[in-house]
Amino acid sequence: MSLFTTQEQELIANAIAEAEKATSGEIRIAVEKHCHGSAFERATQYFAELGMDKTAQHNGVLIYLAHEDHKFAIIGDRGINQVVPEDFWETTQVAMKAHFLSGNLADGIIAGVSLAGEKLALFFPYQNGDVNELPNDIVFMDQAEPK
Secondary structure, three states: OOOOHHHHHHHHHHHHHHOOOOOOEEEEEEEEOOOOHHHHHHHHHHHOOOOOOOOOOEEEEEEEEOOOOEEEEEEEEEHHOOOOOOOOEEEEEEEEHHHOOOHHHHHHHHHHHHHHHHHHHHHHHHOOOOOOOOOOOOOEHHHHOOO
């Protein structure tokens, strides 16, 4: 059985598309069952593997979730990190965790995507001609092709 239903996956992809309408930033979701070590380190590894460090403005955001180990992280590329306060992702993580603790993983991801989009729009507003540089679908890392 998949972690998310087809409908939940569509809702998450739609939330990403909606969030990206207000920002030139790019948001992706990477999910796997287990994370050995730090969720932040794992997210950093996948950020590079997924080519998220190659966006034009270096304003990609990865929300990483290891659902069976109850770990997650949100990381942004260097373009974001250069202009935002250090606790930039803290409120987003708190909102997501509230959903996760009540067993609503999809709602937690959607809340994280929406808040990330709102925050990115402050520093990286949508620009005419903006191109969606990265896919909006969830990447299931334990099913992904090895690189």
